[in-house]
Amino acid sequence: MADDAQQSLAEHRALLEQIEQLLPTVGEIAQRLIETYEAGGRLFSFGNGGSSCDAQHVAEELVARYRRERRPLAATSLSADASVLTCIANDYSFDEVFERQVRGLVRPGDMVVGFTTSGRSANVVRGLAAARELGATTVLFTGGDGRPALDHADHALVVPSQSTARVQEMHVLLLHVLLDPVDAWAAGEAS
Secondary structure (H helix, E strand, O other), X not given: OHHHHHHHHHHHHHHHHHHHHXXXXXXXXXHHHHHHHHOOOOEEEEEOOHHHHHHHHHHHHHHOOOOOOOOOOOEEEOXXXXXXXXXXXXXXXXXXXXXXXXXHHOOOOOEEEEEEOOOOOHHXXXXXXXXXHOOOEEEEXXXXXXXXXXXXXXXXXXXXXXXXXXXHHHHHHHHHHHHHHHHHHHOOOOO
């Protein structure tokens, strides 16, 4: 077990060294999210499994609070409503669970964030494609080469790893780095 733990830590450290190259993209996404809120837009997020947790994480940090006392920001995780998810999966297909919600809720100017560690989750790909078609800004948190989801993203944070665990660890870090300037803006701090 100790060897496995040491290996996990070594993989994490090595990947962390590569994440710095994504910081300019994180900054672009944060600025775009601020512009989305300034224009009256909203954020919608989604993913499966652990990525569903990340999608819910970003929404709760925006609606409630991250580090500062500030006004709530409009954000909804499309992964969180079990009755909607199971209805769409049952009546249509699981591949449509995010696309149908996007088509029903998203407006031009909103931001839609999809999480898929492999880039291959069909329902995430379809949700991002629908969001882009509707005129929303699309953001992808992914790993590996990010495809085919990457083809539907205006902005992408692609963690260069095939390990689901390592990709998810980096997604949480990148998510927090992304939220900080948005949180500061919403609290009225000068940028």
